[in-house]
Amino acid sequence: MKVNEKLADLKLRPHHIIDIITGYGNNVQYQPHPFGHARHLVAPKLLSDLNLKVKLVLGADDICTGCRNLLPNGKCSDVLAQLTPSPSKQAYNDVLDSRLFDHFTLAPDCTLSTGEYLEIVNKHTPGLERICTHPKEDPEERLTGLINGLKKLGIRRCI
Numbered sequence: 001m002k003v004n005e006k007l008a009d010l011k012l013r014p015h016h017i018i019d020i021i022t023g024y025g026n027n028v029q030y031q032p033h034p035f036g037h038a039r040h041l042v043a044p045k046l047l048s049d050l051n052l053k054v055k056l057v058l059g060a061d062d063i064c065t066g067c068r069n070l071l072p073n074g075k076c077s078d079v080l081a082q083l084t085p086s087p088s089k090q091a092y093n094d095v096l097d098s099r100l101f102d103h104f105t106l107a108p109d110c111t112l113s114t115g116e117y118l119e120i121v122n123k124h125t126p127g128l129e130r131i132c133t134h135p136k137e138d139p140e141e142r143l144t145g146l147i148n149g150l151k152k153l154g155i156r157r158c159i
């Protein structure tokens with residue numbers, strides 16, 4: 001059976017996976033968040049097994065489960081508070097993930113193993129930090145964290 005025909009273990013936005021790998025490389029320990037979302041549960045699951053099947057989505061994902069900002073229609077009501085005026089997080093996320101789907105030549109709702117997706121991420125690193133660094137985040141720090149995370153997982157073997 002081909003990977004695309006299997007049920008997914010996780011449903012995640014492409015940039016949320018990159019965030020988790022970058023945090024892993026920077027030794028971030030995720031705790032339950034005041035928003036109530038599930039990042040602290042999803043991150044260890046994602047990192048535990050590179051063979052897990054992940055459906056890459058352009059919308060609310062497993063991290064959004066339980067979040068107080070998740071509206072009944074599946075949209076995010078939050079904003080990017082670090083910017084003034086603060087743009088919609090839904091729009092920001094959708095633009096960022098659309099850019100990543102194009103950059104990786106992947107289609108929304110495709111399913112890959114975590115390892116397969118991270119091999120693609122690795123092939124675009126360095127350089128990926130230029131399109132996937134959040135506002136007020138340092139691109140060099142982002143790149144270092146991503147590279148360290150990929151190395152810790154055995155995806156990346158050299159600088």
Ligand code: SF4
Nearest residue numbers: 037064067070076078
């Ligand atoms: S994207 Fe929005 S709904 Fe999802 S976890 Fe973040 S703040 Fe919550």
